Structures are given as structure tokens and as C-alpha cells.
Amino acid sequence: MLSAIDKRILAQVADLHEIPQGAYNIRKNGMGVQRNSTANIEIKAKEDKPGIDIIVKPGTKGESVHIPVILTAEGLEDMVYNTFEIGEGADVLVVAGCGIHNPGSEKAEHNGIHEFFIRKGARMRYVEKHYGEGEGTGKKVLNPRTVLHLEEGATAELELVQIRGVDNTKRYTEARLERKAHLVITERMLTHGDQYAESDILIELTGEDATTQVISRSVAQDRSKQIFYPRVVGQNKCRGHVQCDAIIMDEAQVRAIPEIAANHSDAQLVHEAAIGKIAGEQIIKLMSLGLSEKEAEETILQGFLK
Amino acid sequence: MLELKDVSLTIEGEKGTVEILHNINLTLEDRRFYVITGPNGGGKSSLAKLLMGIYRPTSGRIMLDGQDITDLDITERARLGVGYAFQQPPRFKGLTVKELLQLAAGKNSPGNVCNYLFDVGLCPQDYQDRDVDASLSGGELKRIEIATLLARKLKVALYDEPEAGIDLWSFGRLTETFKALHKKNGTTIIIISHQERILSLADELIMIADGTVREKGTKEEIWPLIMDEIGCVCSKDCIERADNNAECNR
Ligand SMILES: Nc1ncnc2c1ncn2[C@@H]1O[C@H](COP(=O)(O)OP(=O)(O)O)[C@@H](O)[C@H]1O
Ligand SMILES: [Mg+2]
Numbered sequence: 001m002l003s004a005i006d007k008r009i010l011a012q013v014a015d016l017h018e019i020p021q022g023a024y025n026i027r028k029n030g031m032g033v034q035r036n037s038t039a040n041i042e043i044k045a046k047e048d049k050p051g052i053d054i055i056v057k058p059g060t061k062g063e064s065v066h067i068p069v070i071l072t073a074e075g076l077e078d079m080v081y082n083t084f085e086i087g088e089g090a091d092v093l094v095v096a097g098c099g100i101h102n103p104g105s106e107k108a109e110h111n112g113i114h115e116f117f118i119r120k121g122a123r124m125r126y127v128e129k130h131y132g133e134g135e136g137t138g139k140k141v142l143n144p145r146t147v148l149h150l151e152e153g154a155t156a157e158l159e160l161v162q163i164r165g166v167d168n169t170k171r172y173t174e175a176r177l178e179r180k181a182h183l184v185i186t187e188r189m190l191t192h193g194d195q196y197a198e199s200d201i202l203i204e205l206t207g208e209d210a211t212t213q214v215i216s217r218s219v220a221q222d223r224s225k226q227i228f229y230p231r232v233v234g235q236n237k238c239r240g241h242v243q244c245d246a247i248i249m250d251e252a253q254v255r256a257i258p259e260i261a262a263n264h265s266d267a268q269l270v271h272e273a274a275i276g277k278i279a280g281e282q283i284i285k286l287m288s289l290g291l292s293e294k295e296a297e298e299t300i301l302q303g304f305l306k
Numbered sequence: 307m308l309e310l311k312d313v314s315l316t317i318e319g320e321k322g323t324v325e326i327l328h329n330i331n332l333t334l335e336d337r338r339f340y341v342i343t344g345p346n347g348g349g350k351s352s353l354a355k356l357l358m359g360i361y362r363p364t365s366g367r368i369m370l371d372g373q374d375i376t377d378l379d380i381t382e383r384a385r386l387g388v389g390y391a392f393q394q395p396p397r398f399k400g401l402t403v404k405e406l407l408q409l410a411a412g413k414n415s416p417g418n419v420c421n422y423l424f425d426v427g428l429c430p431q432d433y434q435d436r437d438v439d440a441s442l443s444g445g446e447l448k449r450i451e452i453a454t455l456l457a458r459k460l461k462v463a464l465y466d467e468p469e470a471g472i473d474l475w476s477f478g479r480l481t482e483t484f485k486a487l488h489k490k491n492g493t494t495i496i497i498i499s500h501q502e503r504i505l506s507l508a509d510e511l512i513m514i515a516d517g518t519v520r521e522k523g524t525k526e527e528i529w530p531l532i533m534d535e536i537g538c539v540c541s542k543d544c545i546e547r548a549d550n551n552a553e554c555n556r
Binding site for chain 1: 358360379381388389392394398399401410412458
């Protein structure tokens with residue numbers, strides 16, 4: 001059964017207010033608690049290790065899969081392997097996400113390893129939200145590892161969000177794109193206190209006319225630290241664009257090290273990176289509309305991370 | 307009524323202390339339309355920033371309807387009904403035109419705030435969901451900036467060179483619009499401009515040069531006195547603006 005805390009966390013990480021429609025798997029404290037497959041989307045437990053296989057039949061359109069993870073106990077180190085098979089021509093939404101409510105002083109950690117096979121012409125939108133809360137001093141740690149294989153003409157849009165509460169995160173994302181495949185990664189991050197966040201992205205454009213776009217927006221507050229390391233490698237005629245944009249506040253530290261590598265003369269790769277404070281003019285403008293300084297700051301950050 | 311009494315402003319710049327405004331005395335009445343003009347660097351924008359609370363005077367007092375507002379901050383003055391459309395409005399990543407207008411109009415504003423876009427010659431459907439970011443042209447940004455003032459109930463509305471980047475034909479219509487809109491609330495309108503066409507709309511002209519009020523009076527009184535200097539500034543301004551016209555003016 002789901003408690004009130006579970007429900008609040010589900011709302012935070014998966015916008016879920018009740019049991020979702022369609023296929024879902026809810027994992028809590030290292031175990032699957034509820035699961036549902038549909039005619040087109042099968043979810044089954046792996047036999048050799050913790051985790052699930054999610055198999056979307058070719059041609060499945062307009063369906064969604066929710067696979068939230070909840071941790072509500074301290075001293076737990078959860079490790080899970082999920083494999084997604086998005087069949088040819090399918091078009092689906094996958095909502096993942098992990099919420100930790102750490103009540104104690106020991107660490108609670110979730111390491112999710114997701115591997116996606118997005119078959120010819122399939123489309124997937126993937127939303128992953130990370131969230132942490134809890135009264136205790138116990139660290140909330142999330143280390144997602146995401147590996148994507150995009151076949152010819154496949155499209156994936158990843159929205160990776162971590163707003164507050166996660167003490168330590170090391171995110172690793174890797175993708176290989178075949179001919180005419182298209183990948184968009186949008187990352188939103190806000191760290192505060194003494195939090196640490198690292199995001200490492202490696203995208204390899206192997207097929208002709210493969211395209212990718214990485215948009216990372218982050219805010220670092222207090223004494224938190226962030227490191228971004230997005231890399232795009234062009235092995236063919238292809239296009240890639242990486243954009244890292246960070247707002248730095250207080251005594252925070254941000255490093256952005258975008259890398260583009262072209263191994264083909266028709267590879268068109270661009271990277272942009274910017275780190276800076278909130279522009280004083282922006283605060284003044286909003287104050288001149290009647291907002292307090294604090295409201296102005298919050299409005300600017302909210303928009304930036306939207 | 308807005309009064310400036312012996313207001314001076316010095317700023318600690320990189321090259322030491324500079325006096326930007328010197329002993330400004332001005333009384334600006336409700337429901338009147340003032341145009342401030344004068345050479346570049348004369349102190350017009352600094353005067354506007356003083357009124358908005360962005361700069362604080364080094365000496366002197368500022369009164370609004372008899373209340374001393376000299377020590378009030380930007381937010382407090384905004385809430386009393388002072389508004390300022392920036393000469394160079396900032397851009398915001400992730401804030402839409404609609405959201406900005408809603409912030410300007412306040413939570414309880416009646417009607418659709420995006421209708422103010424019509425008044426500045428922008429089609430609401432095309433613009434309301436766009437971000438106020440680098441994707442807007444300079445002229446579009448200036449028009450949206452003007453709309454944020456139109457959306458508010460103001461006692462004092464300050465527009466800093468609103469014509470920059472806006473073609474003359476649509477600007478003529480625009481000036482009529484904000485004249486009509488502000489009349490309803492009894493607003494004091496102050497426009498900083500070099501545009502002859504805008505100068506001719508004014509009830510009174512104020513000429514600021516070298517940080518002082520050089521002249522103040524009705525058009526008839528001032529016009530002949532400042533014609534030379536304005537003529538010069540204006541032609542320069544028009545040449546600058548000629549590069550700036552690559553925008554959509556539907
Ligand atoms: N924050 C500032 N720091 C240093 N100098 C400034 C500052 N603001 C304005 N000034 C100077 O004050 C003078 C008047 O500027 P401004 O008010 O912008 O003139 P105008 O709007 O009439 O062109 C200029 O010489 C300008 O360089
Ligand atoms: Mg100016």
C-alpha cells in the first residue's frame with residue numbers, strides 16, 4: 001500500500017496523483033510494489049538481476065509508461081537495471097523519476113541503469129524527475145546511468161530534471177545515433193546547500209544526417225558545486241548543438257566543459273557555454289513592476305529552469 | 307504631482323566621482339504630457355532612474371503627491387504607481403511575453419493582458435507565448451516594454467526613448483494610444499525623446515543638458531530655443547535608427 005509520503009513523492013517525480021492509466025511499475029525501497037501491463041506494453045521482472053524489461057510493441061501510439069521509484073528508508077542502497085524496447089514506429093511517453101524521503105541519518109541511494117533500444121522510426125519522450133526530502137541528516141544520493149540506441153529515423157526527447165533535495169548526483173548519459181536519428185536532451189538542475197551534481201553526456205552521431213541538441217540550464221546556490229561535461233562526436237555528415245547555461249549564486253561553483261569532436265568533414269557541431277549571475281537589470285526591471293527583490297529573483301530562476 | 311527639489315546625483319564611476327545631475331528643480335502635474343529632450347549624455351536616463359528609485363539622489367528630495375519618496379526603494383515606488391520603460395530593456399530566458407505582462411498588470415487585473423500588445427502594434431497570438439529573450443528584435447522588445455507600462459495603473463509613466471527601433475508611422479499611432487490610455491488614470495506622462503513628432507505632442511518640453519534643466523515650458527516657448535540643438539541630435543538619431551528597421555511591422 002502507498003502511504004501519504006509515497007503519494008506526495010509520486011506527485012513530485014511523476015506528476016501522479018493516483019494510480020496511472022496504462023502501463024506502470026512502482027518500485028519502493030528496492031522492491032516492485034505495483035505493476036500493470038497493457039495489450040501493447042509489457043512490463044516484466046528481470047530474472048537474473050533486479051529490474052524490469054519494458055517492451056513496447058511496434059506501432060504502439062499515444063500510450064504512456066510510468067516507472068517511478070520511491071525510497072523512504074535510510075541506509076538503503078538500491079540498484080536497478082531497466083531495459084526498454086521501443087518497437088518500430090511506436091510513439092510513447094515514458095515517465096521515470098525517483099523520489100527519496102530520507103527520515104534518518106544514514107544515506108539513501110538509488111542507482112538506476114536504463115538502457116533504451118529505440119527501433120526504426122520510433123519516437124519516445126522520456127521525463128525523469130529527481131527529488132529529495134526528509135528531516136534527517138542522511139544523504140540522498142541518485143546516480144542514474146542512461147544508455148540509448150537510436151536506430152534509423154528514431155527520435156528521443158529526454159527531459160532530465162533535478163530541482164532541490166538531492167545531495168549528491170552523478171548522472172551519466174550515453175547515446176548512439178544511426179542514420180537520420182534525432183535526440184534532444186534538456187537538462188534542468190538546481191542545487192543548493194552543500195550539494196554536488198555532475199552530469200556527463202556522450203553522444204555519438206554515427207549515421208548520416210543524425211542530429212542532436214543538448215540544452216542544459218542550471219542554477220547553483222549556496223555552496224553547491226556542479227560539473228557539466230557534454231560531449232558530441234560526429235562520425236558522419238551530421239549536426240549537433242550543445243548549450244550549457246548556468247546561473248551562479250552565493251559561493252557556489254560551476255564548471256562547464258562542453259566538447260565537440262568531428263571525425264567527418266560534413267559534421268556540423270556547435271557548442272555554447274555561459275555561466276553568470278542573474279543580471280542586475282533583470283531584477284531591477286521586475287522590481288519596477290512592483291515585485292520585491294526576492295520575488296524578482298524567484299521569478300527569474302523559475303523561468304530559467306522551466 | 308511629482309516634485310524634485312534641489313536634486314543632485316553623483317556616481318562613483320571607474321574614473322572617480324562624476325556629477326551626473328546638478329540641482330534639478332521640477333514640478334510635474336497630473337494629466338500632463340511632458341517630453342524631456344536634450345543631447346546624449348545630458349542626464350535624461352539618469353533622471354528617470356532617480357524617479358524610479360534605481361539611482362538615489364546624493365542630495366535633494368523627491369515628492370509624489372506630497373509624500374516624500376526619496377528613501378523608498380524601487381518596489382515601493384512601483385507600488386505607489388511609478389513606472390519606467392527602460393531605454394534598453396533586459397531580456398529574460400524562459401519568461402514569456404504573457405507572463406511579463408501579467409507581472410506588470412498584477413494578480414487581480416481584469417481582462418486579457420495580452421490585448422495591450424495590440425496597442426503597441428504586435429499581434430497577441432504571435433507574441434504572447436514567446437520568450438522575452440534574444441529571439442526578439444530590438445524593436446519588438448521595445449514595444450513589449452511599452453506594453454508592460456500600458457498594462458499598469460500609473461501615477462507617473464516614464465518612457466525612455468520609446469521610439470528607438472520603431473518606425474515612425476506606427477509610433478505616431480502608439481503615442482496617441484498611450485495618451486488616451488493614461489488620460490483615464492490621470493497619469494503624468496514623461497517621455498524622453500529626440501523625435502520631433504513626439505515633441506510636438508507634448509504639453510510641455512523639458513530640455514536637459516550637462517546634468518541641469520536648461521529650459522522648461524510650453525512647446526511654443528521652448529521650441530524656438532531648442533530647435534538648433536534638437537535638429538542636430540535628431541538627424542544623428544535618425545541615421546542610427548536607419549540600420550535598425552529590419553523588423554516586422556504588421
Ligand atoms: N552608472 C553610471 N556610472 C557612471 N556614469 C554614468 C552612470 N550612469 C550614467 N552615467 C553618465 O552620466 C551621464 C548621463 O547619462 P544618461 O543619463 O544616460 O544620459 P542621457 O540619457 O541623457 O543620454 C553620461 O555621461 C553617462 O556616461
Ligand atoms: Mg538615455
